[in-house]
Amino acid sequence: MIKKIYIAFASLVAVVAALVFAGPASTVAQKHQHTASEHVRRRAAKARKRVRQHAVKYVCPMHPDMHSKSRGECPKCGMELVIEKDKGVK
Numbered sequence: 330m331i332k333k334i335y336i337a338f339a340s341l342v343a344v345v346a347a348l349v350f351a352g353p354a355s356t357v358a359q360k361h362q363h364t365a366s367e368h369v370r371r372r373a374a375k376a377r378k379r380v381r382q383h384a385v386k387y388v389c390p391m392h393p394d395m396h397s398k399s400r401g402e403c404p405k406c407g408m409e410l411v412i413e414k415d416k417g418v419k
């Protein structure tokens with residue numbers, strides 16, 4: 330009789346523990362999953378925007394490492410920056 334009560338109590342404890350630990354954990358996991366997918370989507374959109382913005386790049390004819398997003402002069406030699414040819418690198 331006492332053994333039966335003990336088993337019932339133990340299973341009750343197990344159920345409560347499962348609810349306490351698995352309940353909030355699963356909620357957090359769901360929340361995190363949502364946030365993660367949202368984050369990935371936003372990051373992908375940002376990356377696409379960045380690719381579009383950098384589609385046209387200006388570069389110094391003498392210093393190919395001098396890149397600029399806008400028209401201007403090379404800070405190293407003062408030459409006017411020219412539109413860099415798309416090398417297929419995206």
Ligand SMILES: [Zn+2]
Binds near residue numbers: 389392395405406408
């Ligand atoms: Zn230059």
